[in-house]
Amino acid sequence: MSLASRYVMGTGIVIGALAFTLIALLIPVQKFGGRSAAAATSAGEDDGAGILSTAFGPLTPQDRDFVRKVRLAGLWELPAGRQAQQRGTRPMVRTAGMHLVEGHTELDRRVIETAQALGVDLPNQPSAQQQGWLDQLDRAQGAQYERLFIQLLRRAHGKVFALVAQVRAQTRNSMVRALATDANATVLDHITVLEDSGLVDFDGLADASPAPSTVSRPTK
Numbered sequence: 001m002s003l004a005s006r007y008v009m010g011t012g013i014v015i016g017a018l019a020f021t022l023i024a025l026l027i028p029v030q031k032f033g034g035r036s037a038a039a040a041t042s043a044g045e046d047d048g049a050g051i052l053s054t055a056f057g058p059l060t061p062q063d064r065d066f067v068r069k070v071r072l073a074g075l076w077e078l079p080a081g082r083q084a085q086q087r088g089t090r091p092m093v094r095t096a097g098m099h100l101v102e103g104h105t106e107l108d109r110r111v112i113e114t115a116q117a118l119g120v121d122l123p124n125q126p127s128a129q130q131q132g133w134l135d136q137l138d139r140a141q142g143a144q145y146e147r148l149f150i151q152l153l154r155r156a157h158g159k160v161f162a163l164v165a166q167v168r169a170q171t172r173n174s175m176v177r178a179l180a181t182d183a184n185a186t187v188l189d190h191i192t193v194l195e196d197s198g199l200v201d202f203d204g205l206a207d208a209s210p211a212p213s214t215v216s217r218p219t220k
Contacts, residue, residue, distance in 0.1 A: 054173065054175075056118065056173050057173040057174055058172050058173060060172075062170070063167065063173050066163065066164075066171075066180065067111060067115055067118070067120050067176065069160065070107060070111045070183055071112075072126065072127060073104065073107075073160060074108040075130065076131070076133060077100050078100065078101060078104045080137060080149065080153065081100025081101040081104065082101055084097030084100070084146075084149050085097040087145060088149070090146055092193070093149065096149075096196075096197055099189060103186040103189060103190055104186070106182075107183060107186050111179060118173070118175055150199040151199070154191065154194040154195065155204075155205050157187050157194065160183075164183045164184045164187055165184065167180045168180035
């Protein structure tokens with residue numbers, strides 16, 4: 001083999017190795033131990049994929065769990081917000097519904113963008129618990145509906161607010177950090193407009209049960 005041929009072959013190997021390394025950085029491995037990285041979408045479950053290397057920094061199980069939970073939030077809060085815009089009789093309830101729709105429409109766009117960049121599979125339907133909340137709203141009528149809507153959404157946002165802060169403080173992945181920053185602003189806005197309705201039962205927020213089936217406080 002001539003010197004020129006060896007040089008060309010060596011250059012090709014180097015270029016191929018560099019290309020493989022770049023692909024590995026940009027597209028994190030989707031499976032670990034034969035298990036899909038999206039196999040775990042329930043609250044707090046480790047998907048078993050460990051810490052993955054990405055071009056945006058390490059991606060931890062907590063990071064992936066957060067990305068999926070942002071998606072899950074939109075899957076039930078968007079329809080809940082649309083429903084409140086249609087069924088709410090109080091202006092502040094309709095306003096809260098509008099904020100939910102606008103906020104989660106943009107946040108859903110951001111989470112899909114983030115998931116695609118990081119190779120995170122996303123859920124496409126609400127969890128069983130979230131679907132149960134939507135079913136409760138469907139069954140509620142009149143003033144009970146408005147109070148239930150406010151209480152369900154305020155409780156859910158209060159719980160996710162702590163998770164957003166934790167992920168924002170701990171993540172080393174720049175894409176996840178940016179998503180957490182956006183989610184923080186959105187959740188805080190939603191908490192504010194829900195509380196502005198004057199219908200939040202703050203004592204009820206401390207209830208350990210997943211969500212109220214009825215709200216018994218008298219109608220104003």
